Amino acid sequence: MSAVAVVTGAASGIGRAAAVSLARDGHRVALVDLDVAGLAETRARIEGFGGKAQEFELDLCDPLAVGSVTREIAVTFGAPEVLVNVAGIGVAATVLETSDEDWGRVLAVNLTGPFLTTxxxxxxxxxxGRGVIVNIASVGGLVGLSRRAAYCASKAGLIGLTRAIAVDHARDGIRCVAICPGTVETEWVGKILAGAPDPEAARAAMAARQLDGRMGTPDEIAAMVSFVAGPEGRFINGAALVVDGGMTAV
Ligand SMILES: NC(=O)c1ccc[n+]([C@@H]2O[C@H](COP(=O)([O-])OP(=O)(O)OC[C@H]3O[C@@H](n4cnc5c(N)ncnc54)[C@H](O)[C@@H]3O)[C@@H](O)[C@H]2O)c1
Known part of the structure; x- marks a missing residue:
């Protein structure tokens, strides 16, 4: 029987693309998110090409629910061999502008969420005796981004968590790898652009952050997820792989 992959944040953007890509690779994919309608759309896309997927509603901020949904996935769908932590949120704020609540929420989803699922x-x-954990971090975990204090801290923490898991469990047959995307055109970025005073100027500025002069696509990140999770990625462990169109090369 095909291996089970769990993807959080599977209702949208990079998580949806990763779920579709892993399903195309032959995995049965457990789709995890709090957006039930988005999960149904992802499942429909996967079933559209004959892939296998099932939705599991979960708020990653609820530690008890993370445990119970993981057990439910294992019992009803199968024990996961691949876990992809994609769900994430951001707040546009410097340290001085960040409320206690926003700090807590960003850290809860972006860092504590992957800790709990792992x-x-x-x-x-x-x-x-085998498993692959892929954490979608960000270039914001490697370099400072303007007005993204909590976000950058959470993603740097996620890269640290990734390395620690790799060190502790490499000899158990487990690999843990972070992927650090640059700017990727997803629903999230669409919302940021829609809220900008001049959306077209904001889009051009976001595209210009990459050396390539364009934003990445969710599929370009999903391709790296599939590579890392697949047999060709077997020598990659504890790494923070940058997929950013050259954004951090300067
Ligand atoms: N888009 C980018 O430019 C970019 C760049 C670097 C890294 N990333 C990272 O990639 C990941 C996905 O980003 P995206 O652009 O696809 O965003 P998105 O907003 O399109 O998707 C994020 C998904 O996470 C889910 N989610 C949020 N909070 C949750 C919670 N508490 N419990 C369960 N699910 C929750 C949302 O419902 C949504 O479906 C994030 O971790 C983000 O930090 C994105």
């Missing part, structure tokens, strides 16, 4: 899933991977 802690719940690792025992299932250890039982089988």
């Amino acid at each position: 802690r719940a899933t690792l025992p299932l991977m250890l039982d089988r």
Whole structure:
């Protein structure tokens, strides 16, 4: 039977593209998100080419629910061999502008969320002696981005968590890898642009951040997820792989 992959944030953007790509690779994909309508759309896309997927509603800020949904996935769908932590949020603010609530929310989804899903899933991977965990971090975990204090801190933390998991569990047959995208045209970026005083100027500025002069596509990040999770990625462990159109080369 095909291996099970769990993808958080699967209702939108990079998570949806990663879920579709892993399904095309032959995985049965557990689609996790709090956006139920978006999950149904992702499942429909996967089933459209004969792939297998099932939705699991989950708010990653609820630690008890992370445990129970992980058990539900294992029992009803199968023990995961691949976990892709994609769900994330951002707040546009310097340290001085960041409220306690926003700091807590960004850290809860972007850093504590992957910690909780990993802690719940690792025992299932250890039982089988194999597993791959892919964390979608950001270039914001490697360099400072303007007015993204909590976001950058959360993504730098996620890269640190990735390395720690790799160090602790490499000899158990587990790999853990971070991917650091540059600006990728998703629903998230669409909302940022829609809220800008001059959306076209904001789009041009976001595109210009990449050396390539354009934003990335969700599929370009999903291709890296598939590579890392697949057999050709077997020598990649504990790395923070940059997929950013050259954004951090300067
Ligand atoms: N788009 C970019 O430019 C970009 C660049 C670098 C990194 N990233 C990272 O990629 C990931 C996905 O970004 P995207 O652009 O596809 O965003 P998106 O907003 O399109 O998708 C994020 C998904 O996460 C889900 N989510 C948010 N909070 C959740 C929670 N508490 N529980 C469960 N699900 C939750 C949302 O419902 C949504 O479906 C994020 O971690 C983001 O930081 C994005």
